[in-house]
Each structure stands twice: as C-alpha cells, then as structure tokens.
Amino acid sequence: xxxxxxxxxxxxxxxxxxxxxxxxxxxxxxxxxxxxxxxxxxxxxxxxxxxxxxxxxxxxxxxxxxxxxxxxxxxxxxxxxxxxxxxxxxxxxxxxxxxxxxxxxxxxxxxxxxxxxxxxxxxxxxxxxxxxxxxxxxxxxxxxxxxxxxxxxxxxxxxxxxxxxxxxxxxxxxxxxxxxxxxxxxxxxxxxxxxxxxxxxxxxxxxxxxxxxxxxxxxxxxxxxxxxxxxxxxxxxxxxxxxxxxxxxxxxxxxxxxxxxxxxxxxxxxxxxxxxxxxxxxxxxxxxxxxxxxxxxxxxxxxxxxxxxxxxxxxxxxxxxxxxxxxxxxxxxxxxxxxxxxxxxxxxxxxxxxxxxxxxxxxxxxxxxxxxxxxxxxxxxxxxxxxxxxxxxxxxxxxxxxxxxxxxxxxxxxxxxxxxxxxxxxxxxxxxxxxxxxxxxxxxxxxxxxxxxxxxxxxxxxxxxxxxxxxxxxxxxxxxxxxxxxxxxxxxxxxxxxxxxxxxxxxxxxxxxxxxxxxxxxxxxxxxxxxxxxxxxxxxxxxxxxxxxxxxxxxxxxxxxx
Numbered sequence: 030x031x032x033x034x035x036x037x038x039x040x041x042x043x044x045x046x047x048x049x050x051x052x053x054x055x056x057x058x059x060x061x062x063x064x065x066x067x068x069x070x071x072x073x074x075x076x077x078x079x080x081x082x083x084x085x086x087x088x089x090x091x092x093x094x095x096x097x098x099x100x101x102x103x104x105x106x107x108x109x110x111x112x113x114x115x116x117x118x119x120x121x122x123x124x125x126x127x128x129x130x131x132x133x134x135x136x137x138x139x140x141x142x143x144x145x146x147x148x149x150x151x152x153x154x155x156x157x158x159x160x161x162x163x164x165x166x167x168x169x170x171x172x173x174x175x176x177x178x179x180x181x182x183x184x185x186x187x188x189x190x191x192x193x194x195x196x197x198x199x200x201x202x203x204x205x206x207x208x209x210x211x212x213x214x215x216x217x218x219x220x221x222x223x224x225x226x227x228x229x230x231x232x233x234x235x236x237x238x239x240x241x242x243x244x245x246x247x248x249x250x251x252x253x254x255x256x257x258x259x260x261x262x263x264x265x266x267x268x269x270x271x272x273x274x275x276x277x278x279x280x281x282x283x284x285x286x287x288x289x290x291x292x293x294x295x296x297x298x299x300x301x302x303x304x305x306x307x308x309x310x311x312x313x314x315x316x317x318x319x320x321x322x323x324x325x326x327x328x329x330x331x332x333x334x335x336x337x338x339x340x341x342x343x344x345x346x347x348x349x350x351x352x353x354x355x356x357x358x359x360x361x362x363x364x365x366x367x368x369x370x371x372x373x374x375x376x377x378x379x380x381x382x383x384x385x386x387x388x389x390x391x392x393x394x395x396x397x398x399x400x401x402x403x404x405x406x407x408x409x410x411x412x413x414x415x416x417x418x419x420x421x422x423x424x425x426x427x428x429x430x431x432x433x434x435x436x437x438x439x440x441x442x443x444x445x446x447x448x449x450x451x452x453x454x455x456x457x458x459x460x461x462x463x464x465x466x467x468x469x470x471x472x473x474x475x476x477x478x479x480x481x482x483x484x485x486x487x488x489x490x491x492x493x494x495x496x497x498x499x500x501x502x503x504x505x506x507x508x509x510x511x512x513x514x515x516x517x518x519x520x521x522x523x524x525x526x527x528x529x530x531x532x533x534x535x536x537x538x539x540x541x542x543x544x545x546x547x548x549x550x551x552x553x554x555x556x557x558x559x560x561x562x563x564x565x566x567x568x569x570x571x572x573x574x575x576x577x578x579x580x581x582x583x584x585x586x587x588x589x590x591x
Contacts, residue, residue, distance in 0.1 A: 064277030125206030238364030239271035241389035358383035364429030475504025514544035
C-alpha cells in the first residue's frame with residue numbers, strides 16, 4: 030500500500046532524518062546493501078539488481094584504474110541508456126574521476142569538439158564510428174570500448190560472484206573518492222539558445238537535488254520509473270536514475286528511438302508506477318493511448334517538464350488513471366529542477382505555474398525550512414528585487430547550484446555574482462503563495478514598436494486552440510516595427526486552421542501580440558535538441574529564410590514541402 034502523499038513524505042523523513050554528506054557512489058553503496066536483491070535497472074539486456082550493479086561498479090573501477098583513469102580526470106561517457114552508462118558513472122565516482130556526459134548520437138567531430146572543450150582525457154563508448162574515428166586520437170583522447178571492460182568484469186548472473194566477499198553490504202562502501210564537494214559530473218547545457226556550456230555539478234549537489242525530487246514527489250519505497258529520455262541530460266540523470274536510489278526503486282531504461290506504442294507496452298510489461306518524461310512525449314503517448322485504451326493498474330504517478338496545452342493534464346490523468354501528476358521548472362545549472370508542484374496540488378494549478386521551491390527536508394537549507402534553494406525575482410534593468418506578481422529575471426542560490434562552467438571563467442563570472450546568486454536569464458513570476466511561473470527566456474523576448482512581447486505567453490494561448498499539437502513563437506527583424514512575431518504551429522488539420530486560429534488569437538491577445546506570420550509544420554520539421562527542446566534560435570533562422578522568399582505571404586504551409 031503506497032499510502033497518501035503526506036504518509037509517504039513522513040516515511041522518507043523517518044528514513045533520512047539527517048543529511049549524510051556522501052559521494053554519489055557512497056549513497057548508492059549504502060542503499061545497495063539495504064536493497065541488495067531488488068532490481069535497480071531494467072534494459073533490453075535484462076534486469077540488474079542493486080547488488081549486481083554495485084559489484085560491477087567496483088570491478089569496473091579497478092579495470093578503469095588499470096586503463097589510466099585517476100582521481101580528478103575527466104572521462105567522457107558516450108553511451109545510450111544502457112547498463113554500461115550506469116555502471117561506468119558509479120565506477121568513475123569510486124575513483125573520484127569526473128563523468129562528462131555526451132550525446133551518443135553526436136557526430137565524431139562534434140564529440141571531439143565537446144570532449145576537448147570539457148577536458149576529456151579518456152572516452153568510453155560502444156559506438157564503432159567513435160572507436161574507429163581518428164579525430165579523437167589526434168586530439169590526445171584515448172577511446173575505450175565499454176563493452177570489453179564490462180565483459181571482463183561481469184558478475185555471474187546465476188549468483189556466483191567473482192568476488193564473493195562483496196556480497197557483504199559493508200564491502201560496497203569501498204571507495205577512493207570521499208569528498209562530496211568535488212565535481213562529480215559535467216553536463217552540457219541543451220544549446221537551444223547558444224553553444225553548449227560545460228556545467229559542473231558536485232556529488233553533494235546532485236544528491237541533494239535528487240533527494241529533493243524524491244521527497245517533493247513523495248516517492249514510495251520500491252517505485253518503478255519508466256524513463257524514455259536520455260541519461261546524459263540532467264533531467265534523466267537526476268530526476269530518474271539518482272532519485273530512485275533513495276527508495277530502493279528501479280528504472281526502466283529505453284535505449285531505442287522513441288515510439289509511443291513501444292513505450293505504452295513497456296509501461297504495462299514492466300509494471301511501472303511512474304513515468305518521467307518531457308511534455309512532447311507525454312502528448313504523443315496520450316494520442317496513442319486514445320487509440321489503444323489500455324489499462325495501467327500499476328501506474329499512479331507521472332512527471333513531465335515543460336509546458337503543454339491545458340487540456341492535456343486532465344486528459345492524461347483520466348486516460349492513464351494517474352493520481353499524482355507533477356511538473357517543474359529547472360535548468361542544468363541548478364542541479365535539474367528548482368521548483369516543482371506537489372502530488373497534493375490540484376491539476377488546474379499545473380496549468381498556470383511550475384510549483385514551489387523543492388522541499389528537500391534534511392537535504393534543504395535549515396533556515397529556509399528545508400527548501401532546496403533561495404530564489405529572487407529581480408528587475409532586468411535595475412537589479413532590484415521585485416514583489417510577488419511582478420515578472421522579472423529569476424536568480425537562484427543554494428547547495429545544488431553549479432559552482433561554475435568548466436574552463437570558462439568569463440561565462441561563470443557573468444552568470445554567478447560575488448554573493449553566489451546564479452542568474453538564470455529566465456523571466457519568471459512568483460505569486461503570493463510562492464508558486465513560480467516560467468514566462469520565457471529573456472533573450473526570446475522581442476519588441477514591437479517598443480512593446481515587449483513574451484513568446485511563452487503567446488505559445489500558451491495558441492496551444493489552447495483545439496487541434497494544436499505544438500507551437501513555438503519567435504520574433505524576426507522587421508524594418509517598420511523593429512520585430513514581428515512568427516508562430517510555428519503543428520496542428521491536426523492545418524488546411525482548415527489558419528483563419529480560425531488567427532481570429533482566436535485576435536480575440537485572446539493584444540493586437541501587437543498576435544503573430545504576423547503563421548508557419549504550419551509537420552512533426553519532423555521541428556528543429557530540436559537531443560532532449561526534444563525546440564531550438565528557437567534555429568527556428569528563427571528558418572523563419573527568416575522562409576519569409577525572405579515572399580514577405581507578403583503571411584500564412585505559410587511548410588508541411589506541404591518535402
């Protein structure tokens with residue numbers, strides 16, 4: 030019986046009354062002893078228990094040390110969502126090396142570029158194209174096939190361990206690295222608005238953030254999460270892989286390309302209790318579920334980040350039979366999520382905000398009643414702190430905030446002031462109850478005749494029009510007005526949408542907020558990051574190219590083009 034949200038939160042507080050200052054390996058080793066025989070990871074390759082992963086990580090750490098990995102070395106993880114990724118990151122934590130998480134779908138030249146940028150000396154991969162690429166070698170980076178290391182250090186699946194003494198939970202605590210305040214990982218920013226930056230996060234920052242998620246979402250012991258998003262991003266790594274360890278839960282990893290039908294099959298096949306994804310995936314799954322009308326008796330929770338049309342929340346709750354749906358706001362530099370709604374919050378609240386500061390209990394700031402962060406909304410021009418209800422730039426400070434960007438002192442100094450406040454460059458507003466709403470990136474905002482226009486506001490209005498699947502509004506230069514708005518729209522029946530959608534926008538928005546151009550696109554015409562975020566900078570360039578062909582054409586049906 031999972032109990033109420035309050036009961037689950039109390040249970041977590043009883044198990045973790047005091048924050049233990051540990052490395053990511055130290056935390057996992059303790060819980061691997063506690064939950065030894067429980068399944069921790071499920072992949073296409075099979076189930077792996079906590080004890081198996083712990084033993085493999087210890088053995089692999091020894092092999093990596095023989096391969097030249099030393100404390101403080103930056104080691105690239107170029108792996109999909111598989112058991113190698115999990116074992117390698119924990120093995121590197123044992124050694125005190127820094128895991129640099131790379132997109133396994135990137136080209137060899139881009140992997141080489143980012144690896145050099147992040148100071149990588151050794152790269153772990155399964156990909157033949159990377160193993161055979163001369164570029165990395167020319168840049169002094171040693172490439173190792175992770176499968177060979179895993180095969181040489183495999184725990185017997187029949188239970189006969191190569192190192193039987195490690196069956197004792199105390200032996201899981203073997204470690205070289207003991208300083209939780211050293212950098213554990215480097216995670217690249219999504220690059221949706223600029224070149225990806227190398228975000229450094231300490232062991233302690235990662236664990237505090239993941240425990241804050243676990244507690245705010247009121248995870249019950251043994252929770253089983255389906256994770257159809259990449260582990261090399263902060264969301265998958267922190268919200269899924271690390272958070273579930275605190276409750277002895279498990280993660281079902283999907284390595285293949287996203288397919289709604291297969292994900293729904295896995296939800297049922299693996300008796301998942303929780304779905305953690307981005308809103309685009311949630312909407313695609315909802316469309317598929319409307320066709321299948323499956324029942325998911327084990328599923329009771331879901332979390333997806335980013336905004337979506339208001340109707341999706343209630344429809345998803347009903348279609349999947351979910352009790353606890355949460356959403357959040359965050360960024361890599363703040364250890365993934367900063368604010369989050371709670372299971373007790375009513376669904377209508379999710380339509381207008383992204384929650385309160387995560388309530389992390391023992392992992393939070395004592396003088397802030399256990400909240401994970403301090404946040405401030407400041408005037409973008411004066412820097413003055415603004416009261417509730419006034420939108421401005423969000424600043425964060427706390428133990429899970431990055432200490433800076435690797436090898437980029439200028440960007441670090443620009444982002445973090447001398448008092449330790451991190452500038453998110455996001456426009457947000459806090460209400461009188463402490464709930465935060467994300468309004469958009471400050472560099473997305475454009476001006477029409479001196480009037481500020483926030484694309485996120487227009488996105489939220491267009492998304493509510495029936496049949497709209499996704500939208501993204503950008504501003505493009507205009508000789509007469511300075512800028513004009515362009516709305517990219519993916520809609521069910523685009524041939525019939527244009528005039529009614531324009532009338533709807535005119536009714537719901539101020540005249541200068543209504544986009545001048547509407548560009549209708551197919552699903553495959555969006556330009557996205559690896560984490561499914563629309564890259565607005567590239568969409569803006571696309572808009573400029575399309576409009577340049579014929580500026581007088583204000584409705585453009587790009588989906589008709591091959």
